[in-house]
Amino acid sequence: MSDKFDVVVIGAGPGGYVAAIRAAQLGLKTACIEKYQGKDGKLALGGTCLNVGCIPSKALLDSSWKFHEAKDSFSVHGISTGEVKMDVAAMIGRKDQIVKNLTGGVAGLLKANGVTVYEGHGKLLAGKQVEVTKTDGSSEVLAAENVILASGSRPVEIPPAPVDQKVIVDSTGALEFTSVPKRLGVIGAGVIGLELGSVWSRLGAEVTVIEALDKFLVAADEQLAKEAMKIYTKQGLNIQLGARVTGTEVKGEEVTVRYTDAKGDQEVVFDKLIVAVGRRPVTTDLLAADCGVTLDERGYVFVDDNCATSVPGVYAIGDVVRGLMLAHKASEEGVVVAELIAGHKAQMNYDLIPSVIYTHPEAAWVGKNEQQLKAEGVEINVGVFPFAASGRAMAAHDTAGFVKIIACAKSDRVLGVHVIGPSAAELVQQGAIAMEFGTSAEDLGMMVFAHPTMSEAMKEAALAVNGQAIHIANRKKR
Numbered sequence: 001m002s003d004k005f006d007v008v009v010i011g012a013g014p015g016g017y018v019a020a021i022r023a024a025q026l027g028l029k030t031a032c033i034e035k036y037q038g039k040d041g042k043l044a045l046g047g048t049c050l051n052v053g054c055i056p057s058k059a060l061l062d063s064s065w066k067f068h069e070a071k072d073s074f075s076v077h078g079i080s081t082g083e084v085k086m087d088v089a090a091m092i093g094r095k096d097q098i099v100k101n102l103t104g105g106v107a108g109l110l111k112a113n114g115v116t117v118y119e120g121h122g123k124l125l126a127g128k129q130v131e132v133t134k135t136d137g138s139s140e141v142l143a144a145e146n147v148i149l150a151s152g153s154r155p156v157e158i159p160p161a162p163v164d165q166k167v168i169v170d171s172t173g174a175l176e177f178t179s180v181p182k183r184l185g186v187i188g189a190g191v192i193g194l195e196l197g198s199v200w201s202r203l204g205a206e207v208t209v210i211e212a213l214d215k216f217l218v219a220a221d222e223q224l225a226k227e228a229m230k231i232y233t234k235q236g237l238n239i240q241l242g243a244r245v246t247g248t249e250v251k252g253e254e255v256t257v258r259y260t261d262a263k264g265d266q267e268v269v270f271d272k273l274i275v276a277v278g279r280r281p282v283t284t285d286l287l288a289a290d291c292g293v294t295l296d297e298r299g300y301v302f303v304d305d306n307c308a309t310s311v312p313g314v315y316a317i318g319d320v321v322r323g324l325m326l327a328h329k330a331s332e333e334g335v336v337v338a339e340l341i342a343g344h345k346a347q348m349n350y351d352l353i354p355s356v357i358y359t360h361p362e363a364a365w366v367g368k369n370e371q372q373l374k375a376e377g378v379e380i381n382v383g384v385f386p387f388a389a390s391g392r393a394m395a396a397h398d399t400a401g402f403v404k405i406i407a408c409a410k411s412d413r414v415l416g417v418h419v420i421g422p423s424a425a426e427l428v429q430q431g432a433i434a435m436e437f438g439t440s441a442e443d444l445g446m447m448v449f450a451h452p453t454m455s456e457a458m459k460e461a462a463l464a465v466n467g468q469a470i471h472i473a474n475r476k477k478r
């Protein structure tokens with residue numbers, strides 16, 4: 001046994017590294033264990049989010065959007081460019097540099113906060129001991145007063161489409177294409193499928209998205225999902241719903257995908273195929289048989305509302321436990337657990353976790369949607385303001401989508417904010433802040449918003465809840 005820590009964190013993703021930093025800030029002797037190696041073969045902190053998830057995908061989304069604008073919409077502003085070309089290697093190189101800066105930044109932050117980083121695979125043993133197995137096969141055991149499991153998630157694999165990272169890739173492989181595929185298939189019209197499909201579509205790929213469910217974006221407000229479908233289809237994404245993939249065959253540089261839909265058996269050939277059908281928790285070799293921590297029936301580490309496992313002093317956070325698989329949810333759970341370990345009172349509001357799809361325009365929401373509230377029998381008032389009526393959106397040539405605010409008909413309290421349109425992620429956060437403080441639609445509508453801003457659409461939608469919007473005709477007059 002080498003060292004004894006107050007807190008040992010397994011995993012340095014946005015759950016684990018944030019938990020470790022907060023624990024160290026609170027004066028706890030903290031270690032963090034991570035094994036992920038970056039492209040250079042060196043330890044890379046930051047987990048899926050920084051290395052192969054949120055950040056690199058946003059780098060490619062931003063690059064591909066700029067390309068699209070330069071190629072297809074600068075002319076609207078009177079700008080002529082000549083031929084616009086994309087150097088895919090340079091785009092990927094920029095993405096890699098951003099990842100490197102950020103993962104290096106996390107290492108710096110852990111160091112600055114006095115967190116001891118162990119490189120290797122962490123496994124929880126009985127009695128809150130943690131075994132670290134290093135890349136050279138040697139191991140050591142750390143003793144801990146508290147352990148935080150933050151081992152994250154990995155892509156779900158499906159038997160009909162085995163990933164080879166050459167022709168059939170997962171979300172990691174889709175960040176590494178060396179050229180733009182002419183025909184790109186995507187299995188799964190979820191967040192990853194839509195974001196990565198958009199990247200390569202903007203760069204010129206013909207993109208077909210094959211989705212098993214009959215309904216598009218089941219977790220979203222139906223009105224928002226309908227608008228999203230309209231916008232993505234107009235952008236060129238061919239989204240096939242109710243399509244079940246039955247098999248794939250890779251021949252040389254292309255893949256034939258067979259699927260069944262309402263019209264019968266279909267066959268389509270792609271140059272690349274991305275499998276994006278969800279993620280599952282990583283618990284491989286994480287828990288010794290006698291460690292006492294249990295999994296739930298879906299393979300997640302079982303935790304209570306405070307992220308406590310069945311073993312006192314052992315917590316689990318992020319993608320490896322129930323709830324939305326989102327970096328910001330993981331980070332907040334990390335902070336809450338560190339505070340609880342330090343003896344503070346802490347809790348997080350699971351009802352107000354924003355969801356965002358980083359397409360253009362972005363789609364984002366927080367709180368409940370219209371169909372959920374109707375199913376619960378809650379009487380509601382709804383205000384919708386389209387960006388087509390926003391002066392700022394017109395000036396920016398970015399008028400697709402709307403802000404939708406749903407309020408309780410009795411109390412006027414805002415219960416959900418749903419935005420598809422420019423800066424939707426930022427606008428929804430305004431809704432989340434307002435909802436955290438229990439705002440009414442009237443309160444929000446009475447606030448002074450700077451003119452001209454996209455944010456005014458929030459104010460107008462809030463006014464529209466009670467039939468008082470100024471810049472659109474109200475459905476009901478007050």
Ligand SMILES: NC(=O)c1ccc[n+]([C@@H]2O[C@H](COP(=O)([O-])OP(=O)(O)OC[C@H]3O[C@@H](n4cnc5c(N)ncnc54)[C@H](O)[C@@H]3O)[C@@H](O)[C@H]2O)c1
Pocket residue numbers: 054158187188189190191192193195210211212213243244245276277278279324325326355356357358
């Ligand atoms: N912007 C973000 O916040 C962001 C970005 C990327 C990933 N993530 C998270 O990562 C996780 C994984 O993302 P994802 O897009 O892979 O999952 P997802 O759950 O969002 O979507 C997967 C889709 O695949 C479909 N599907 C499943 N099996 C299928 C099959 N055999 N054939 C066809 N379709 C099938 C599902 O019905 C679903 O619509 C999610 O929890 C997501 O929230 C979030």
